[in-house]
């Protein structure tokens with residue numbers, strides 16, 4: 437392979453953000469509508485702080501309003517819910533994201549369910565989950581939405597392809613499978629109890645790896661020419677004592693078989709924030725009852 441099979445998620449995400457910015461410019465100019473995204477961070481988790489900083493920076497770069505609400509790690513459930521209630525009631529905020537994980541004393545699902553489904557730009561609310569399931573317009577979880585954009589960009593129509601999704605979490609595996617099904621793929625969802633996972637993957641035209649285990653999917657599990665989307669983000673130690681990021685796929689072994697493959701880092705990861713911004717535009721347009729600018 438010449439490297440043409442490696443998807444540059446960073447470059448594609450930059451294109452998505454440029455499209456979002458153009459949409460925002462039109463919404464402001466034509467409708468006086470400035471989409472607003474609020475991110476709630478509870479505690480001082482260093483990785484979460486980096487994510488939140490990046491989200492805020494990219495939100496502003498796209499011309500949107502960005503609010504950051506930080507609460508102490510000792511915040512109570514009532515305090516977090518009160519922040520969500522305030523943001524639900526703020527007409528200038530169209531998207532609310534509560535950064536996970538939350539400290540132990542806070543019931544994560546109670547907080548996520550308190551978010552107005554129309555502002556649920558993470559797409560984790562049961563209302564959006566249900567809407568996605570039955571094919572109604574819904575705010576869709578960002579990472580699976582990003583994976584679909586990458587697949588459609590490179591493969592076009594996905595009808596009839598056999599997709600194997602490894603992982604069945606509510607935030608990646610299940611919504612990913614649903615989006616592939618809506619795109620007319622034949623979908624197999626695999627998990628820790630699946631028998632003969634290598635054999636299943638070898639039948640796949642598309643393999644989505646969302647397992648959370650470094651280099652779990654082996655090169656010889658990949659059918660020649662298949663598309664491999666690696667959602668995994670795993671930090672592993674290097675010989676010099678530092679760490680590096682690897683995906684859930686053994687990239688070096690798989691790249692020679694795959695027709696398309698996403699690297700880690702620089703594949704799916706950058707698409708997630710780009711899709712969060714795209715979801716915020718979608719939510720703002722829905723709230724205003726206007727079509728999304730193309």
Ligand code: NDP
Nearest residue numbers: 579603604605608627628646647648667668669704705708
């Ligand atoms: P979860 O831990 O919630 O889910 C992992 C899934 O993998 C489970 O369904 C589990 O099965 C399955 N699994 C575990 N071991 C095996 C095995 N031996 N064989 C087959 N399946 C197995 O993880 P997430 O879905 O939240 O995340 C998956 C990965 O994606 C992680 O690396 C995470 O960091 C990354 N991620 C990346 C994002 C991005 O922006 N790129 C965003 C979100 C996540 P079971 O249900 O049976 O336990």
